[in-house]
Every structure is written in structure tokens, then in C-alpha cells.
Amino acid sequence: xxxxxxxxxxxxxxxxxxxxxxxxxxLWALRVIVVVVVVGGTIGTFVKGTYTTAQxxxxxxxxxxxxxxxxxxALGYTMxxxxxxxINFAHGDITMAGAFSAYFLASSLDRAxxxxxxxxxxxxxxxxxxxxxxxxxxxxxxxxxxxxxxHVKSLAPLICAIGASFFLQHAFRGMYGSTIRxxxxxxxxxxxxxxxxxxxxxxxPIVILTALGAMLFxxxxxxxxxxxxxxxAVSEDRDAAALMGIDVNxxxxxxxxxxxxxxxxxxxxxxxxxxxxYYFTGFFPGIKAFCAAVLGGIGNIPGAMVGGFFLGVVESxxxxxxxxxxxxxxxxxxxxxxxxxxLVMILIFRPQGILGERLASQRA
Amino acid sequence: xxxxxxDNLHVFxxxxxxxxxLSLEVGKDEIVTLIGANGAGKTTTLNTISSILAPAEGxxxxxxDALTDxxxxxxxxxxxxxxxxGRRIFGxxxxxxxxxxxxxxxxxxxxxxxxxxxxxTMFPVLRERIRQVAGTLSGGEQQMLAMARGLMxxxxxxxxxxxxxxxxxxxxxxxxxxxxxIRNEGVPVLLVEQNAFMALQIADRGYVVETGEIVLEGxxxxxxENDEVKRAYLG
Numbered sequence: 001x002x003x004x005x006x007x008x009x010x011x012x013x014x015x016x017x018x019x020x021x022x023x024x025x026x027l028w029a030l031r032v033i034v035v036v037v038v039v040g041g042t043i044g045t046f047v048k049g050t051y052t053t054a055q056x057x058x059x060x061x062x063x064x065x066x067x068x069x070x071x072x073x074a075l076g077y078t079m080x081x082x083x084x085x086x087i088n089f090a091h092g093d094i095t096m097a098g099a100f101s102a103y104f105l106a107s108s109l110d111r112a113x114x115x116x117x118x119x120x121x122x123x124x125x126x127x128x129x130x131x132x133x134x135x136x137x138x139x140x141x142x143x144x145x146x147x148x149x150x151h152v153k154s155l156a157p158l159i160c161a162i163g164a165s166f167f168l169q170h171a172f173r174g175m176y177g178s179t180i181r182x183x184x185x186x187x188x189x190x191x192x193x194x195x196x197x198x199x200x201x202x203x204x205p206i207v208i209l210t211a212l213g214a215m216l217f218x219x220x221x222x223x224x225x226x227x228x229x230x231x232x233a234v235s236e237d238r239d240a241a242a243l244m245g246i247d248v249n250x251x252x253x254x255x256x257x258x259x260x261x262x263x264x265x266x267x268x269x270x271x272x273x274x275x276x277x278y279y280f281t282g283f284f285p286g287i288k289a290f291c292a293a294v295l296g297g298i299g300n301i302p303g304a305m306v307g308g309f310f311l312g313v314v315e316s317x318x319x320x321x322x323x324x325x326x327x328x329x330x331x332x333x334x335x336x337x338x339x340x341x342x343l344v345m346i347l348i349f350r351p352q353g354i355l356g357e358r359l360a361s362q363r364a
Numbered sequence: 365x366x367x368x369x370x371d372n373l374h375v376f377x378x379x380x381x382x383x384x385x386l387s388l389e390v391g392k393d394e395i396v397t398l399i400g401a402n403g404a405g406k407t408t409t410l411n412t413i414s415s416i417l418a419p420a421e422g423x424x425x426x427x428x429d430a431l432t433d434x435x436x437x438x439x440x441x442x443x444x445x446x447x448x449x450g451r452r453i454f455g456x457x458x459x460x461x462x463x464x465x466x467x468x469x470x471x472x473x474x475x476x477x478x479x480x481x482x483x484x485t486m487f488p489v490l491r492e493r494i495r496q497v498a499g500t501l502s503g504g505e506q507q508m509l510a511m512a513r514g515l516m517x518x519x520x521x522x523x524x525x526x527x528x529x530x531x532x533x534x535x536x537x538x539x540x541x542x543x544x545x546i547r548n549e550g551v552p553v554l555l556v557e558q559n560a561f562m563a564l565q566i567a568d569r570g571y572v573v574e575t576g577e578i579v580l581e582g583x584x585x586x587x588x589e590n591d592e593v594k595r596a597y598l599g
Contacts, residue, residue: 226468233454233465240452243414245440245469245517 027348034345037322044325051320057198059317065204065273067312068211072266073289074296074304075218076138076259082235082299083255089161090141091263092286093168096279098134098260099267100172102126103183103277106268110184119188130268135260137168142256147249173279180278183271207269214265215305218258222301227254235299284336288315291343297356306354315339366391367552368413368444368521372422375405375412375576382408384576385422390521390554395547397555397563397584399597400573406556407449409573410523413554414446415439426521441469443520447527449556451510455499459490462498462509466516476516483512486542504535511542515551522546524555528562540566560597564588572597 045051073095080088106126109115115122145160191202222228227250234241234251242248270285271277288311296307318338319331328334346353366389375383383405390396398406411417413424415436424431426444434442454462463483467476484491487508493501498509507527514522524543528536536559544566547553557563564570567584572593580593587593 226464229457229461229465230468232457232461236454236456237452239416240448240454241465242416242436243440243446243448243452244465244513245437245445246465247435247437 030345030348034341037326041322041325044327045321046325048325050324054198055320056317057195058200059320060313061195061200061204063313063316064309065207065312066270066316067292067309068208069266069270069273069285069308070289070292070312071305071308072211072214072262072269073285074293074308075215075262075301077290077293078296078298078301078304079231079255079259081293082301083231083238083252084146084157086146086157087161087290087298088138088141088146088259089158090145090164090168091138091259092282092284092289093165094134094137094141094260094282095263095267095270095286096277096282097137097168097172098130098132098264099271099281100176100277100279101133102130102264102268103181103271105129106184107181110186115184115186116188119186127265127268129264131261131264134264134267135257138256138260138263139253142252146252169279169282176279178278178280180276183275183277185275189272203272207273210265210269214262218262219301221258227251231255288339291339294343295346295353297353300353300356303353303355310354311339311342314342367427368554369425370409370413370422371425373409373412373419373424374421375408375417375419382576383412383419386573386576386578387422388554388571388578388581390552393547393550393552394568395543395553395555395566395584397557397560397567397570398573399557399560399563399570399587399593401596402558404573405576406573407525408576410446410448410525410554410556413439413444413523437469440517443518444523445514445517445519445521446523447510447514447525449525449529451503451506453498453501453506453509453513455497457498458495459498459501459509460494462513463490463516466513467518469517475518479516479518483515486515486545487512504531504538507531507535507539508542511539511546515546519551521552521554524553526556526558528557528559536562560593561588564593 073091076091076094077087080086080091106115106122109122109125141161141164145164146157149157149160189203189206192199193202193205195205222231230241230246230251231254233244233246234248238248241251266285266289267282271281289308292307292311293304294307295311296303296305315335315338319335322338323331323334368390370386370388373383373386374381386405386409388396388398388409398409400406408417412419413431415424415431415434415438426442431439431442454465457465463480464476467479470476470479484494489505490509490512493505498506501509511524511527527539527543531539540562543553543555555563555567564584564587570582570584570587571578572580572587580587580590582590588598
């Protein structure tokens with residue numbers, strides 16, 4: 001009797017322990033490691049004091065710049081996902097295709113001196129061309145990879161999109177070779193600007209402001225226009241939208257065009273930051289933008305914008321802030337590692353993303 | 365003359381024969397109700413009329429024209445509007461945006477404004493909530509929104525699927541009064557209902573569906589008195 005009574009509470013305690021699975025332990029270990037790296041690294045970095053304030057501003061501004069590009073490209077992923085519940089894996093290469101086409105215009109404008117003489121007009125023409133090409137290719141991809149499978153539940157569209165991605169890469173490689181070409185770099189873009197006493201390259205505010213402008217424009221289209229409202233309606237309930245007389249096909253086409261336009265602007269801006277282009281240029285910004293879309297909550301438009309800037313800043317500031325402090329010697333090599341670690345962490349701990357809702361309530 | 369006719373509809377879900385030669389018609393200024401047990405094929409009938417499902421055999425005719433191969437949004441364009449089961453409002457859009465989506469195919473801004481004014485007079489509670497996100501409405505308000513959204517397209521015939529489902533008795537009455545009002549404005553209504561008693565009371569004619577076939581039809585009052593109907597659906 002007494003022995004039994006004594007063992008009872010011990011038994012429940014054991015049960016509670018048993019309920020902790022191996023996976024729980026791993027997840028907690030992951031959390032601890034991330035916190036230790038982030039907190040420890042930050043403290044370590046500041047104790048060492050390797051970086052000046054000017055350098056931090058530099059990192060941060062670069063993060064915002066590249067983040068704006070990620071955000072623009074991420075919008076294409078997130079809008080298509082919102083409507084079709086599928087990832088358009090060709091989106092990164094669509095971006096490249098637009099930027100590559102615009103490169104030819106940009107370099108001939110540069111040679112003719114127009115890029116220096118009429119910077120605004122020339123930029124508008126370059127962007128317009130990139131937007132047109134991206135939107136056109138996005139439509140072709142939709143037509144070939146997505147439309148035939150509209151009423152079939154399968155992975156076929158996903159696989160087709162990956163195929164389209166390779167097709168685009170290798171088509172551009174075949175046509176223009178694999179040499180890295182340098183994007184034109186006009187004088188006015190080389191300057192530096194004084195921002196609250198810190199010097200920043202003038203290209204950064206150009207990119208950030210263009211990205212913000214494009215996003216504002218997109219946001220107004222989605223929120224205020226009839227087609228934009230229809231887009232939101234279709235992403236919520238495609239059948240109910242059709243019952244309201246909304247032509248779902250048209251809405252899907254509209255979505256791909258919008259996503260393509262944003263990708264076109266994003267691609268050109270990306271090239272103006274890195275000053276180069278070749279057939280593989282689309283891959284990294286594409287996959288980073290996909291991370292950004294997931295970070296912000298896939299299917300969520302403001303989420304993609306926030307996610308893009310967030311990813312850009314963290315991967316730009318992160319290596320110096322977290323990794324230098326824990327004694328990693330070449331932290332910049334690990335920039336991409338930070339980005340993809342964030343993707344994995346988000347998928348494990350907050351699959352709905354920063355701004356996303358839980359999928360269950362979204363589909364209900 | 366019948367406005368809407370379904371003629372000998374056969375519909376399959378894979379191997380399941382859901383509609384087996386179902387025929388019905390809705391005349392001018394009529395409320396026609398379709399009653400029957402769960403899974404009898406009521407919603408299937410409406411979705412076939414709306415062209416969401418394609419019949420393997422038979423056809424739907426609207427004002428004499430067959431609707432074969434007409435895509436769902438064009439069916440709406442011709443004036444056949446369905447208010448689907450479970451309301452299916454756009455929960456993340458505002459009430460106003462939901463109404464505007466109902467009028468998606470209409471172009472005249474002033475006329476749309478007038479329709480909006482009209483449905484808001486019909487369902488005053490929606491006016492108070494016009495800027496509210498629709499997902500935050502109560503069940504009854506959502507049903508009213510769903511009907512109002514359907515009316516925004518200026519339907520020439522309205523298909524209502526289970527409008528009273530899950531609503532408190534008082535709200536059910538409001539909804540049925542609205543159905544009568546819609547008919548009195550000259551829009552014929554095809555009403556699918558579980559609540560056979562209420563439906564037959566306001567209906568001009570009724571059809572009883574069983575396993576994809578019409579087994580009984582007649583004026584609403586008559587069906588209400590029918591012994592079989594009483595036993596099976598009125599308890």
C-alpha cells in the first residue's frame with residue numbers, strides 16, 4: 001500500500017517526461033542554438049568593436065536596398081500562390097529574362113549617351129521593357145505549365161514550372177553564352193549621397209524609392225480596383241468568385257501580369273545593384289525572394305513586402321552582427337546560410353509567416 | 365412560360381450517378397422549392413444550372429437558350445445567379461467590397477450604386493457594417509450579405525441554396541421574408557431547403573428530390589398536405 005502510494009506521483013512525472021519526444025528535444029535545441037548565436041554573437045561583436053557606426057549604416061542600407069528587390073520579386077510568388085495555391089518556380093528566371101532583355105536596351109542607351117543625358121526617361125524605358133518581357137514570359141509559363149492542370153490535383157504544374165525555369169536559363173545561355181556581362185553603370189549612379197552625416201551610394205536610395213513606389217502602386221491596384229478586388233476574392237474562394245460572374249481565368253492572367261511587372265522592375269534594380277548579368281542571375285534573387293515570401297506569409301501581399309525587407313536587412317547585417325562575434329572569420333561567406341536558416345526556422349516555428357494567418361482558418 | 369428549365373439532367377461524380385434524369389422548371393414570378401434529404405442531389409442540381417458541373421446528358425435552358433458549354437461567369441452574365449450553400453462570402457473583403465464583387469459584370473456605375481442602395485434598404489444591418497470585414501459578421505448577417513451580393517448582379521432568376529441553414533428561428537423568418545420580397549420584385553427564385561416546412565409555405569410550387577430524381581411535384585400548399593411529404597420531411 002505505502003509503496004504504491006509513494007510511486008504514484010513519480011509515475012505521473014515519468015509519464016510527463018515520456019510525452020517529450022525526440023523531436024521536441026531537437027526543436028528546443030534549435031531554438032537555444034539560434035538564441036545563443038544571435039545574442040552571444042551580438043554581444044561578442046560589440047565587445048570586439050570591429051565595426052564603426054558608418055559600417056553598420058552601410059550594412060543596413062545595403063540590406064534595405066537588396067530587400068526592396070527581394071520584396072518586388074517575392075510579390076510575384078505570393079500573388080500566384082494566393083490565387084493558385086502553387087509556387088511558380090520559374091519566377092526567378094522570368095526575372096532574369098526581363099533584366100537580360102533590358103540589359104541590351106540599357107547598354108545601347110549607354111553607348112548612345114542617352115542613359116547619361118536623360119536618366120529618368122532612359123530608366124523608364126528600361127523598366128518598361130523588362131516589365132513587358134517578364135509579364136509576357138509569365139503569361140506563357142502560365143499558359144503552358146499551369147492552365148492545362150487547372151482542374152487536376154497533381155504536382156505536374158510545379159514540375160512544369162521547374163522545367164520552364166531550366167528552359168529559360170538554358171535558352172539564355174544558348175543565345176547569349178555564359179559570360180558574365182556588366183550592366184551599364186552611368187556616372188550619376190556612381191555618386192555618393194550624404195544621409196544624416198553618413199555617406200551612402202546614390203544607387204541605394206534610387207533602388208529603395210523605386211521599389212517602394214512600385215509596391216505602393218501594386219497595393220493600390222490590389223486594394224482599390226475592380227480587378228484587384230476580384231483577385232482577392234478569387235484567392236479566398238475561387239468557386240464563389242465564379243458564381244459572382246468573375247472570370248477566374250482573366251483574374252489568373254491579371255495576377256501573372258502584375259507579378260511579372262514587379263519582377264521586371266526587381267530584376268533591373270537587382271542588376272543596377274550588382275552591375276552584372278548572365279543566364280544564372282535569376283536563380284539567387286529568385287530563391288531569396290521565395291524565402292522572403294514564406295517569411296512574410298505566403299499568399300499575403302503586405303507579408304511579401306515586409307518579408308523582403310526583413311530578409312534583406314538580416315542577411316546584410318547578420319553576418320557582421322551575429323557571426324563575427326562568435327569568432328567566425330569570414331562571416332560574409334555565410335550570408336546565404338543566414339537566409340536559408342531563417343527559411344527553415346520559419347517553416348518549423350511559424351509556418352504561417354510573419355504576417356500570415358494559419359492555413360486552416362484561411363481555407364475555411 | 366418557363367424562364368428556367370432543367371431537362372432530363374444526368375450528372376456523375378466519378379462513378380456515382382448523382383442526378384438521374386432530373387427535370388424541373390421555374391416560371392415567371394414563381395418561388396419554386398426543391399426539397400429532399402441530404403445527398404438527394406439538390407445542390408448538384410443548382411451547380412449544374414450554374415454550369416459549375418456539366419451534365420452527361422440533358423440540358424439547362426434559360427429563356428429558351430441551352431446553357432451547354434457556357435462557362436459559369438457567363439451564366440451569371442445572362443442573369444442566373446446562385447447564392448451558394450454555406451454563404452461563401454469573401455471573409456477578408458469588406459461588406460462593401462463583397463457587394464461590389466456581386467456586381468462584377470455590371471458596368472453602369474450609377475445603376476450599381478442604385479442596386480447597392482436597394483439591397484441596403486432591404487438588409488439595413490449591412491449598411492451599418494459596410495466598411496467592416498465580412499468575416500466578422502454573424503451567421504445571419506453573412507447570409508443576408510450573401511443574398512445581397514447575389515442581388516447586386518441584377519439576377520433574372522435567383523438560385524438560393526439552404527439560406528436558412530444554421531440560423532436562429534427569428535433570422536430564418538427574416539430570410540424567408542426577403543425571399544418573398546425578391547419574388548415580388550419580379551425575380552423568380554429556385555429555393556433549395558432542408559427546412560421543408562418553411563420552404564413549402566412560401567413556395568408557389570415544389571419538387572421533392574430523392575436520389576437524383578424528382579419523385580413528387582405540385583403546388584407548395586398541396587405538398588404541405590401530402591402524407592408522404594409529411595412523413596418524410598415534415599416529421
